[in-house]
Amino acid sequence: MTEAKVYPEYEGQEWDKHYQFLYEDRLKTIHKQEHTSASLQECHEAIIQKALCLAIKKTESEWGQPPTHFAFFLMGSGGRREQSFWSDQDHGLVFDSDEEQDEHYFLQLGKEIVFALDKVGYKLCEGKVMASSPKWCKSLQDWKQQINKWLKDDTWESLRFTLTFVDSRSVYGKEELLDDLKKTFFQAVEANPSLLGRLTENTGRLKKGIGLFNQLLVETKGKHKGQFDFKQIVLFPYVNALRLLAIEQQIYESSTLSRFQLLPEKYNEVKRVQRLFEEMLEMRLIWHRNTKNYEDIHHLNVKELSQLERRQIKQWVREGHKLYQLIEGNLKKGGSA
Structure with missing residues (x-):
């Protein structure tokens, strides 16, 4: 089994001090440095790995060594390597055992991981998509049955869970366990092609971003009233479209950029849009460099944008909607985009 790496600065069992040290490290490496999207993902990865180390070591000190092989995986923006400066938690655990006591162990480990990540600045997932939940912490066989x-249930909720899982990426442990689960999923879709159309319907409600007078549409109520939802309106049409193509093409990679790159040549018309997606990831960092919390990381104050920036956003919105509708239309018909 993979053994948790021992970082010299984390030796000993003063866990609260370790978490505070790591949080301060996060502030220095993530929030006080110039970043490209790629370098920011590397910094997140380093912080998450160290938090995992602490969680595993603390669990081992109280519950003993892990009883079997396991893999810890990220989902959401972390799984896709698309995190901004602040991010919430979306993750799971799969372990290679059917013993009931082993499930108790890994649920405890999951709770410790959630605690550690929260301490170092990763907000708890409101939907509880975390390894502390029995739904997202299971044995290999139970995971296969759940997928x-x-x-089979084919409900909006169950398909939403499935799409969340598709963006998973192993960051610790035996990566083959997660690959095995993805293989199970791909085989099920291949055996029942109509599922691809149903998964497409699940993400097909695109949030309108441009009004009748060519203005960017902002939130009309709530905490972000008057602000523009960059995540839902701009990013998600590209993310959802490439996820669907990854399912059709059985692409195991979880990042949107990798999915663009791994598409076969027949998708050259889709692949050309990769440049736009790269641009929006980089511009997002410029706009949010001074954002102080997770709650505000996905919205923009339109009044602070230049006319050139607004035109750029409108282009991204139009191209993203066009891309999604092209793929949606073809996959619902059972063809390729």
């Missing part, structure tokens, strides 16, 4: 059940 097949989600697809």
Whole structure:
């Protein structure tokens, strides 16, 4: 089994001090340096790995060594390597055992991981998509059964869980366990092609971003009233479209950029849009460099944008909607984009 790496600065069991040290490290490396999107993902990865180390070591000190092989995986923006400066938690655990006591162990480990990540600045997932939940912490066989059940149930919620899982990426442990789960999923979709159309319907409600007078549409109520939802309106049409193509093409990679790159030549018309997606990831960092919390990281104050920036956003919105609608239309028909 993979053994948790021992970082010299984390030796000993003064866990609160370790978490505070790591949080301060996060502030220095993530929030006080110039970043490209790629370098920011590397910094997040380093902080998350160290938090995992602390969680595993603390669990081992109280519960003993892990009883079997396991893999810890990220989902959401972390799984896709698309995190901004602040991010919430979306993750799971799979372990290679069917013993009930082993499930108790890994649920405890999951709770410790959630605690550690929260301490170092990763907000708890409101939907509880975290390894502390029995839904997202299971044995290999139970995970396979759950994936097949989600697809068989064919409800909006079960398909949403499935799409969340598709963006998973192993960051610790035995990566083959997660690959095995993805293989199970791909085989199920291949055996029942109509599922791809149903998954497409699940992400097909695109949030309108441009009004009748060519203005960017902002939130009309709530905490972000008057602000523009960059995540839902700009990013998600590209993310959702490339996820669907990854399912059709059985691409195991979870990042949107990798999915663009791994598409076959027949998708050259889709692949050309990669440049736009790269641009929006970089511009997002410029706009949010001084954002102080997770709650505000996905919205923009339109009044602070230049006319050139607004035109750029409108282009991204139009191209993203066009891309998604092209793929949606073809996949619903059972063809390729």
